[in-house]
Amino acid sequence: MLFKDTISKADLEKLKLASRSLLSALRVHIQPMPNWTKNTLTQADVKMFILDNLYTSLPRPPFSDAETDSLASRVYDFVWQRSAVGAMFVGAT
Numbered sequence: 001m002l003f004k005d006t007i008s009k010a011d012l013e014k015l016k017l018a019s020r021s022l023l024s025a026l027r028v029h030i031q032p033m034p035n036w037t038k039n040t041l042t043q044a045d046v047k048m049f050i051l052d053n054l055y056t057s058l059p060r061p062p063f064s065d066a067e068t069d070s071l072a073s074r075v076y077d078f079v080w081q082r083s084a085v086g087a088m089f090v091g092a093t
Helices: 009-030 040-057 065-084
Strands: none
Touching: 009 040, 009 065, 040 065
16 A cells, blocks of 8 residues: 555665554554544544654655655555454555
């Protein structure tokens, strides 16, 4: 989900690490919030958590702020959909 066609090998490795780190951190962050998808405050918390995580972990360049915002939105939508139906979000990033 976080892939980019024009990325160096070194940045690709950073991206893989960022993806794994985000998935692990999200699981920990969401665990104490059952039904987080039904509360606007917890939804906003998870959305900001994803955005903050991506801003600090994605390599710059090649990722711009606009791309990071777009990716954070896509990741959030995926995690929300999977969580709303009770599925784990394995392979989310």
